[in-house]
Amino acid sequence: MDPVSLPARVATLVVAFLAVVAGVLWVVFDIIGPQPQTENYTAYAKDGQVNVTMMTTAQTTVTNKPDWVTYFIQNPSTKQFDHTTYFAVPANTTVNVTILGYDGCTPLRNPLWGQVAGTVGNVENVQYYNGKAFSAAQNLSTFDSWANCSVQHTFAIPSLGLNVPIASVTTFDENSNLCGTSPCTDADQDQNSPHTVVKFTFKTPSTPGAYRWQCFVPCGLGYVDGNGGPMGTPGYMMGQMEVQS
Amino acid sequence: MAADASSAAAPIRPSWRSDRDTVWLLTLWIVLSIIGCLLVALVWGPHMPPGRASNTAASQATDITVLATIATPVIIGVLLYFGWALAFWRQKPGDETDAAPLHGNIKVQATWIVGTSAIVLALAVYGTVELIAPAGAGAGQGPQPIFKNGVPPAASTTSWSPNSNNILQVQVIGQQWAWTYRYPQFGGFETTELTLPVNQPVQFNITSLDVIHSFWAYTLGVKADANPGVNNVAYTTPNTVGEFQVRCAELCGIWHGSMYDTGTVMTDSNFMAWTQSESTKLASVTKLLPPYALTYDPTAVNNMGKVNTALGLTGAGGGYYNPADPEQP
Numbered sequence: 001m002d003p004v005s006l007p008a009r010v011a012t013l014v015v016a017f018l019a020v021v022a023g024v025l026w027v028v029f030d031i032i033g034p035q036p037q038t039e040n041y042t043a044y045a046k047d048g049q050v051n052v053t054m055m056t057t058a059q060t061t062v063t064n065k066p067d068w069v070t071y072f073i074q075n076p077s078t079k080q081f082d083h084t085t086y087f088a089v090p091a092n093t094t095v096n097v098t099i100l101g102y103d104g105c106t107p108l109r110n111p112l113w114g115q116v117a118g119t120v121g122n123v124e125n126v127q128y129y130n131g132k133a134f135s136a137a138q139n140l141s142t143f144d145s146w147a148n149c150s151v152q153h154t155f156a157i158p159s160l161g162l163n164v165p166i167a168s169v170t171t172f173d174e175n176s177n178l179c180g181t182s183p184c185t186d187a188d189q190d191q192n193s194p195h196t197v198v199k200f201t202f203k204t205p206s207t208p209g210a211y212r213w214q215c216f217v218p219c220g221l222g223y224v225d226g227n228g229g230p231m232g233t234p235g236y237m238m239g240q241m242e243v244q245s
Numbered sequence: 246m247a248a249d250a251s252s253a254a255a256p257i258r259p260s261w262r263s264d265r266d267t268v269w270l271l272t273l274w275i276v277l278s279i280i281g282c283l284l285v286a287l288v289w290g291p292h293m294p295p296g297r298a299s300n301t302a303a304s305q306a307t308d309i310t311v312l313a314t315i316a317t318p319v320i321i322g323v324l325l326y327f328g329w330a331l332a333f334w335r336q337k338p339g340d341e342t343d344a345a346p347l348h349g350n351i352k353v354q355a356t357w358i359v360g361t362s363a364i365v366l367a368l369a370v371y372g373t374v375e376l377i378a379p380a381g382a383g384a385g386q387g388p389q390p391i392f393k394n395g396v397p398p399a400a401s402t403t404s405w406s407p408n409s410n411n412i413l414q415v416q417v418i419g420q421q422w423a424w425t426y427r428y429p430q431f432g433g434f435e436t437t438e439l440t441l442p443v444n445q446p447v448q449f450n451i452t453s454l455d456v457i458h459s460f461w462a463y464t465l466g467v468k469a470d471a472n473p474g475v476n477n478v479a480y481t482t483p484n485t486v487g488e489f490q491v492r493c494a495e496l497c498g499i500w501h502g503s504m505y506d507t508g509t510v511m512t513d514s515n516f517m518a519w520t521q522s523e524s525t526k527l528a529s530v531t532k533l534l535p536p537y538a539l540t541y542d543p544t545a546v547n548n549m550g551k552v553n554t555a556l557g558l559t560g561a562g563g564g565y566y567n568p569a570d571p572e573q574p
Contacts, residue, residue: 104556105552105553105556105558106558107553107558109420109454109455110418110420110425110435110454110541111530111533111534111535112425112435112436112437112530112534114530114533115527115529115530117437141529142529142530142533144533144548146533146548146549146550146553147533147548147549147550148550148552148553149550149552149553149556156423158422158423158437158503158506159503159506161437170552171552172552172555172556175552175556212500212503214421214422214500216420216423218455225455227421227455227456227498231421232421232498232499233499234499238499238500
């Protein structure tokens with residue numbers, strides 16, 4: 001007679017099987033599955049245009065990764081900045097993007113990404129705020145992030161050939177007095193911190209689909225060569241633009 | 246026991262060794278193999294991957310066709326024998342006798358060993374020749390490629406013109422998560438578009454500026470790892486005007502699956518016009534790039550700004566943050 005009875009063996013097999021299934025489900029739903037919420041701008045498009053507003057910050061105090069740099073996207077309805085990098089826009093539409101850049105400068109790993117590409121006119125419009133006053137707006141097409149303290153992140157959609165370096169404040173003092181919480185809001189006067197306002201326009205493709213976007217600045221503090229961490233995590237320095245029909 | 250006694254008295258020679266079966270099997274195998282080889286070589290062969298859009302791709306397609314053709318009689322032999330056994334050597338109802346004991350067969354074993362050895366050694370010779378001579382699959386990559394497509398080393402790394410016996414240099418730079426391409430013979434501009442002239446030998450210098458990637462221009466028959474600090478070389482000569490896909494074939498991060506783009510093969514005149522256009526379009530950023538080198542060193546920056554320095558930002562050693570930062574690994 002077997003030392004282990006048939007029911008016991010069957011029960012062990014079933015438990016082991018369920019444990020494996022539970023592990024797979026946990027990985028799928030708890031690790032892979034959760035994605036940032038999507039700010040849907042499609043309903044707010046008018047006359048073939050839609051306005052999207054984002055923000056970059058030097059930290060993410062609204063999460064358990066406070067030392068990670070991140071993007072926020074403004075909710076088109078509440079006007080609050082939500083911690084997400086996913087947004088939806090209609091197809092074949094002109095998207096007017098405004099990015100409030102509250103982070104400091106970091107050199108680009110590949111200087112090629114210092115050139116604006118894929119926007120209307122291949123330029124971005126930049127205003128600098130030094131904590132007291134705004135500079136005059138100017139159209140810029142190329143940034144030398146090594147020679148100058150000029151770039152904090154990029155907003156790039158490689159499949160569309162879109163690349164926009166996000167201008168940074170340019171002085172040591174400004175970089176040392178960045179907004180201390182995130183998102184930077186009126187409530188704690190953080191919006192008076194030095195920052196930039198970057199505006200650019202691009203056209204969404206006529207083909208609906210998901211277009212991923214990312215930052216090309218190695219801004220993952222504490223990770224080898226600045227890669228990893230927020231650079232490889234949806235909701236921080238990478239996201240997705242859903243183009244809807 | 247009665248059954249054992251009767252089986253012991255049964256004829257020793259079982260049905261599967263009958264001459265009739267042997268003749269049928271051999272005849273069928275030869276006929277089916279001839280048909281199969283012709284179908285594989287002549288019908289399937291022209292459609293074998295990766296196609297014939299370049300000399301390297303065509304060579305690989307030929308290799309795959311040759312291997313598939315050689316494998317065809319082997320596969321047919323195994324399946325035919327298996328099917329024959331299922332159909333004709335089935336145990337008859339009520340027959341519970343054992344099969345005849347096997348004592349080995351020198352002739353069969355010798356034939357098997359000689360035959361398989363001949364096939365494997367022939368393929369080894371063929372594979373070695375293909376690796377070295379006409380750029381078969383896998384040839385021509387690595388820091389010191391053994392294959393150069395019969396083309397001498399680049400006569401100039403700063404200029405190029407079609408049909409000049411001066412191989413076109415294209416640096417492929419992998420980065421999370423995009424490919425960029427640098428053309429040192431046209432002022433060293435770097436672009437996100439991979440464009441090649443038709444019927445002109447190309448030397449890809451493949452590297453990475455972060456993690457390990459793998460440059461895979463599938464329809465051109467080119468695949469080589471992109472390692473940081475390493476220059477892997479691969480050669481090809483595109484022979485068809487049109488587009489081709491480029492993918493990363495090395496898991497390189499969360500958006501590895503999105504790391505692809507479309508390359509273009511165009512006529513010589515269009516290629517020269519394209520290089521002129523790109524060179525002009527990218528002039529302002531080209532002067533910001535590090536000096537051209539076979540390994541892309543993003544830390545080779547001549548003009549480190551004062552503010553960046555004051556902030557403790559540095560390119561030294563690949564670090565981008567203050568070396569004193571306790572969080573810096």
